[in-house]
Amino acid sequence: MSEWMPIAVLMLSVIFFLGSFWVSRRRVVSAKTWQAYLANLHSPKAMVSESDGSILYANRSFVRLFNISQHNNSFHIDGDRERKTIDTLLANRRWPLPFIEVTPDFRSGFDKHARRNARFSGLPVWCNGQRAWIVSLEPESDSVYSEPFVENDSQIFRSVINSLAELVCFQDRQGRIVGSNVAFDRFWKGREEEGVFFSAQEEIEGRRTQQSWTTNPNGDSCLLETSQTVLRDDNHVIYGTLSISHDVTNWHMMRQVMEQEIEARQEVEQQLKKHSNVLTSIFKASVDPIGIYNKDYEFLGGNAAFAEAMGAMHDDLEGEHAADLMDPEILAQHQKIDHPVLDNGETIKYEDLVMKRDGSQVWYELTKTQFSDPTDETIGVLVIARDVTARKATQQELADAIMELEELSFVDGLTKVANRRSFDEQLVKMWQSHIREQEPLSLILCDIDYFKPYNDNYGHQQGDEALRRVAQVFQNVIRRPLDAVARYGGEEFAILLPSTTEQGALVVAENISHELTLAGMPHAFSAVSEALTLSQGVATLRPQAGQDYGDLVSMADRALYRAKNAGRDQIASASQTVKETV
Template sequence: MQGSFYPAAWMQASIALLSLLLVVVTILWALAARKVRAKRLAMQKSPAGQMTLDSEAKQVLFANPRFCELVQLSNSGKSWQFSSHEHLNQLIALLEPYQKQARVEGIHWKLEFGEHARVLLIYANLEVVRGRELWYVNAYENAQGYSYLNRIEQEQALFANVLNSIPEFIYFKDAEERLLGCNQAWAGFHGLKPNELTGKRLSDFLTRRELSLSQAYDSEVLAGKPCQHTEWFSAPDSRQILLQHNVYPLKNQQDEVTGVLNVSYDVTKWHELNRQLEQENQNRLSSEKELGRQNNLIRTVFNSTPDPLGFIDDKGNFVGGNEPFAKMFGYTSDALLGKHLTEVLSAEQLEQHQVQNSQILETGKPLRYEELVYLDDGHQIWYEVIKGPYFDDVSGERGIIFITRDVTERKATEQQLADAIMQLQELSFIDSLTQVANRRSFDEKLQQLWLTHRREGLELSLLLLDIDSFKQYNDNYGHQQGDEALRQVAKLTSRSVKRGSDLVARYGGEEFAILLPNTSNEGAKLVAENVLKNMTEAQIPHEYSEAGEYISVSIGVATVVPQQGVDYGELVRIADLQLYRAKHQGKARYCCAGDSASA
């Protein structure tokens, strides 16, 4: 009996344990299902568009009525379907870069519905439910986003035009080796168009060796250090070309390196010419006849090439050079021959060249640098200079060979690109006429302050200013004088605020806005009084004004503590209403919500 008792007891214990595990799993499953049902019920009641998305399966698991309305989503009873499958792909593509952070905050999603378009502001969280990664998405309609995205598209088109006008090869990519963009020269070199390359990787075009070299230099650049290197490259037509790469780090607004910018120049011809000269110099040693032939060849090359080429012996005497080389020093080639460095260069230049020449003769290694040369006629030229050692086996003469290249056009191209990028950045946030913040900058700052002040329970104030009788000013003084008046009002308004956190912006036309963080109603009134005082003291003539003989402004003042469920547009609405009151009470004054009288 003892032999049969223990297996039976063990089996009973195993059955009891399995039953207990089954109960635990059932409870956990029920809790998870209850959590999902509760989240769906909350989404159903939310005023925002909300949905649950399985991006891997490309399947909408749930969407509330508001989301269905915003994106034209239909519900068959068992599933939700987009009116256009492209919209689903767009949403998945927007969320994909944020997979690691598992969070999306305030990105724009532009949807096309035939001839109509809508822009949504997207917030999302990624959660794991029952082993599946699900996106919980909140969508808000953003009426201002449509014009914002249109302006961004115009700026991108301008930037693309600038890039495509540059003959050098330019591309830029992110840290994951994905191409973010390129110019027509680089795309055309591969037989494609720029938009056909965006999103692809360099491994689609480069050999393993070329890709390995590129990645080695990129690692330095991603660490924040620009670099320059020259490599042979296999062209699609099987030609071997020599490219000089200038690689720079791409940085975001937080000064973080996010990618790589590569500007490449085809220096194959220059290299071939240099190699040809070296080969001819070696052949010159074979015989006197060959020496004479080579001398004629070099002389021909010197006289025909536009790039400066010359020689200086180890004692510092000029022993040869073409006309462009002599012109760098303000001489003809015949006049320069035999002169010493001390006769040609300034004390500062002489010291620099002597140090360089000594280093080259001692180490036997060439030196490369860029130099700005001012000619006698006032012109300035940028030269890329390569200085290397030479040795004549026949005469025993040693010295320095200068191989230079006029890179003025390339420098101008680089400056043009830098200016274009700076101009785009300035246009994004600064009003070009008044040099104060523009409407876009104001909207972004207001949205940001609204969220922080709502979280911290602080007062947020806004002043809306409108120039009185500005149409009459433009009609009688002219639009050019009207632009000058706008600039003066912008300066006087900026002078009226004291804190660096306060924002003065051109709201539109002759309207300006002052955004005052953490400011009470009384503080906002003081700023309004400062504006009126500065305008009065400026005494800008306006004999056609209904408010007086000088330019004046009317001001609407509003102060609120942002509340949950209230849009920041409420603050603008209140300030605009007070501005309307100030206009109808005689102009040249301010009105404030809650005040029976105004200043």
């Protein structure tokens, strides 16, 4: 008997291990089998490792609910809040004891602010030799976690929805937001409750539309038009609504403008119809030209003054065509001007010179307005003209006076050359242009020698004549268009020579002295000559940015002072010695 005991123990051990292996194989299901099973379920389900709480597999609804990213066969929870939620749900759960309970405060991937209630349950399973939980979230409402149009691919559907510019929002039967597109989230960010136009307390049946004023993310007022459609399942049971909103502000404003235009035109038509007899009387009695023609430029009426202004040989223009009365070029000009009147209903006003029957020319101020014939809705142009010939003449006289006054304000009245004010302005302009062009700018300051004795002995009238003749000498020598001669003050003159070197300016100064000698104006009271002479100071600078143009004037003034101290009738430059006038 004792001989069989070891064999019996061995056989029992083999049977025990084979049985344990068979039982474990019956309890273990492969990961692929679980994934295939869970993937076909619409409610959120996932397989979670019992040891570390990692996600072994999650179906599409669970991925959306808990913000889970998937790379190949690896699942990762992206949000800290979702990670804490799963850890909290599985805390203190003892495997292999299944559980089920109602858990509040779940939030969907579409909307992070809508509260959810669901039945949370866990089923202990073996998967690939390790312990795991099959976690299930069964919503209290059938539509809490269901995706719209689940029969289509959700990623494609969500891409299409997010590409829309309209604001798209899904609400469940209780009025809570369960889904929205990017445009909705961007528009209502931070104020999602304002985007819900229909509440759970309202009866939702069929389709309805409403308009409401709100503000866009930029703070501008806008008018939203929202259409809500009821969503039904296969059994025609309402499980939520689809709302689509779009901005109709521009359309609303355009409609208001159009309504105002229509009202205005209708009022004009009524007034025309009511006062047609009055208008006919006004046409005949008015001395101002008044006429009407349609878009084909056929005259529908007009008074005698209008017919005369048109150059017609008779006063009755009704039924006549403008092409038979007007020069083609003039008619083409009128047609071009009338485009905004006929096309857009604008009122335009302009002035035109018209030749009348007797050959006289008259300036008219024309006002053109669109009119519409209330009988056949024909549009055309109403013209009212006013004779403004006298006003145009007055305007021209005023313009001439202003030009003369402006000329006087820049011209020395005695010598007819530029005055000091004009000189200063030209110096500033030339200074800036020479800074840009890096060209030399020269200035000559001239002073008539012993002019006070000349005035005292020959008289002021002869002194004025001497100033005029000296100014004429300057203008005879200075001939370039941009050169400027100015009376600087009293008997002192200034000459600006743009793009001129100091050597060139000295040549000009010598030519002036030579020309003045040829003029031979007697001066018996001069200490240097028997004729009128000049002292001249020449300065040249190549202006630089930040340099004051007053430096050039100061240099020329110092050169003039040196010429006077050297005995007068001299030419001195800022860089050369005093040169006697030949």
